[in-house]
Amino acid sequence: GQQVMQIPQYQHVQEGEDFTTYCNSSTTLSNIQWYKQRPGGHPVFLIQLVKSGEVKKQKRLTFQFGEAKKNSSLHITATQTTDVGTYFCGSTDAGGTSYGKLTFGQGTILTVHP
């Protein structure tokens, strides 16, 4: 089955600094999804990318899907303390439809110092 590797495992930033987490796969992915999990909480869906080279923005968050559909990144501009949490990438094996096993990366734990 497909596997996604995520780096870095941890990232500590000062408030206002930028943050980027990367997701990599050895195989071509049908899609990439990003989730955020606050400390003590549950994963919350952020976005799905399906097209090669796709870039989507949500306010300070920018998501990219690589041209080869083997990697993705999440970039946060000017972090805030509310950005604290673990960011997971994941991918389904059924073309992004409702069915399909969602395989998660290990996550990047983001700490923001005020």
Added chain:
Amino acid sequence: DAGVTQSPTHLIKTRGQQVTLRCSPKSGHDTVSWYQQALGQGPQFIFQYYEEEERQRGNFPDRFSGHQFPNYSSELNVNALLLGDSALYLCASSWGYEQFFGPGTRLTVL
């Protein structure tokens, strides 16, 4: 509109016991997936139910079984509990590609 709900919130069991966890999906969602999240790890897919049938299964032993009811709610059963089964068990419901996770059940096996 209530989101995904799970019960119980916390559970303590001993090795060898059996446990049943419950999940009610978000209104309008017909698909329920279960995940196991060990401390410091990403969620691991256990299985997915659709139309009361197990549609896909991850790499979990047969000790893990489930059920989906006609109202789309679901149960996860784990038999012969091991210490390594201690984790946060997450239920996620979906209709499209977006999965909505419940708050989880924290299972501790002693």
